[in-house]
Amino acid sequence: MSMEASELHDLSDDADYAASQQQGSASMMRCDSEKRSSSSEHEGAELIYLKDNVAIHPTQFASERISGRLKLTKQDSILFLSWIPYKGQTSNAKLSEKDRSLYTITAVPFTEVRSIRRHTPALGWQYVIVVLSSGLAFPPLYFYNGGVREFLALVKQHVYLARSGEDANVFLVNDFQSPLQRTLSSLELPSSLPVASGQSTYPLDGGSSSDSQGRTSAGVDNRVSQYVSRKQKSHDPTRDLSIHLLEKFSLVTKFARDTTTQLFSENNGFGSVDKRWNNQPVHSYSEKLTNIAEEKDNENHHSYPEKEHLNDEEINLVDVPADPLEFNKLSLVWGKPRQPPMGSKELTAFLDSEGRVVESKALRERVFYGGIEHQLRKEVWPFLLGYYAYDSTYAEREYLRSVKRMEYATLKQQWQSISPEQAKRFTKYRERKGLIDKDVVRTDRAFEYYEGDDNLNVNSMRDILLTYSFYNFDLGYCQGMSDYLSPILFVMGDESESFWCFVALMERLGPNFNRDQNGMHTQLFALSKLVELLDSPLHNYFKQNDCLNYFFCFRWILIQFKREFEYEKTMQLWEVLWTQYLTEHLHLYVCVAILKRCRSKIMGEQMDFDTLLKFINELSGHIDLDSTVRDAEALCICAGENGAASIPPGTPPSLPLDEGVLYPQDDDVL
């Protein structure tokens, strides 16, 4: 009851929602015609349920949301789930058709679904997450028009749905624990469907399968044929469908295969690395990867009842599976040795007589490999953050500073002019100010610059954050921002300059603080994909131990390791990350690097989620920065394009592709 009320409240004044409604109804007509054509290929399937305006949010940007239609169909007593994006939404122009079809869900049989998690927040859109037996999940499906409960009720009429004992919002699909239920299920499930019709009736976008053709090595072909024969033996049509799914969402096999292929190809784009590769027993590496792919495949064939059995065994079995990259010990030395920080002579050499950075890439590379001497940070950070343009002259920057100083004063005036009487009637302002006041006095107070009572720098920090919360009123203030601002203010000194550098940083990392936490979830998702790619045994361990949400890395990502290293080291790391030299997402590779360093401890001690979280929190202060950055670099190079492909477009700190609504207001708090 309260849920419905809040839903009404929530959606009625939501501009995004209104827009999505319009798009939805406009495209409905198109969809109707589409339906006719699809119904012909969907012969014999009975339409059970249809819901419009169900969307996927591939990135945190409202403009990149994909609306579509959710369908349940039934054929030969198997229920199938489909979600098809609407075609030709103009606001989604920058999402290519390919992007869109990547997210399309084409007739997934419920026999492949393990559970459905529902989220019906008091504020914000309801959504469901469909988790497959393989442990992988589709992105959240947002029900813009509500109706999650009805959806689940309908599913329940067709498949056996049981509420999880652990989490009332999780509904297990076909989770037949008692023998009686098992018997019942065998009565309900269909005996067989012809394999051929299974494939032609539900064509999945050919992208992945045709892609992988023609560039497979003999070993892989062999494996594929084994795979095919195995599945033909089973005569289970749903298995065939799942193969496509696994191709699409459990990309590890494909990654591994691609990596193998890439290793055989002459030119993989990293000159210096190539040489190292040539000195290494490349064969063993690729074989190893193929083996991993094989194991992975085998594992995906297990259905979940067998998993319990596996878990039993593991209790006694503390053998840590080998790191797939480690047998080639030298591989971890790829990261170039760190150089001493860049000094002023070197910096001057990068500038022309008028102060332009002639080759910004070379400058970024230099900073990437060694950082900056402290007294030069003030000069270089504004470039790295994008506040100064690389091709600006000394004079232009001087001018920019003075203009920005005035602009800052005006912005600051906005809240400074609020009288006590006005403040009484301005709850949002009071609450924000209250939060900021509380946080600045607990930010880095042990660090000399912010030490002691009535510290003026603490006051500056407060003023900047409050001004920022007016400058970006939609995003407001969020915990963690003061952690970002602290080193910036310490380096820049000047309040206005610090403010604008902070603004520039938030252009990249603001999504970390989004109300719906989408920016964080995207990064955690990307991290899980990277670990899957770069350390599948560790990934499997996390999967088996219910740690795939990677919440134990939340603090690392939210404030980019600010609490993990001492102050000076944090500044070193940040300037390396800010260069965006190898990738915009080096921080995710840093996560992988740290996890890989602890992998044998994590798996050897059989850490569960709680223990892991505690362990990770307590790593703070015990991580060696230089070697971690080198590992991260190596991992990034090793992952290559497959790594980049694991990270969904728009994952922070990737810049938004247009100037849409940056910080969607899904609710009305602070």
Added chain:
Amino acid sequence: MPSRRRTLLKVIILGDSGVGKTSLMNQYVNKKFSNQYKATIGADFLTKEVQFEDRLFTLQIWDTAGQERFQSLGVAFYRGADCCVLVYDVNSMKSFDNLNNWREEFLIQASPSDPENFPFVLIGNKVDVDGGNSRVVSEKKAKAWCASKGNIPYFETSAKEGTNVEEAFQCIAKNALKSGEEEELYLPDTIDVGTSSQQRSSGCEC
């Protein structure tokens, strides 16, 4: 012979940012207060051994970030909780008004098997501030709220001065134990359930 078996009791501390959750936890576990705790990011927990009638228990106390937008993380952390401690600042009406939200959010996300009887404990913190002169939520008001939610035990504390913190957590541990007992029936040597259920019904006495 007394059993030395340890059992884990999981306690979640919730409340608005800045009400003193981290300080309370540290005061109880480490017996100290610092002005330099950082705002909590993500989640963390501290553990403390507690003894009841010659059985040892590990109290696992979870501290999470208080800002609304981090609440979606709760699902992962609230799971399996045996007791939930709600904290507000007696000098902040807003932190008191938000108690309902915190309680409901917890029940939704943790989805305990018996939400009606899930043990909560309420703490009104920072009673030391300004010698009590800046207080805006009266004890009476807080107790009325507790009564309306099924006699939730209530404590007024100062994490800064350590006032009443030990007492509050003793009650928390007891309540967690009771809620744990009901689920862990396999434990052969349970404590005297008779006395403990009596204590629960009497609300603030424990």
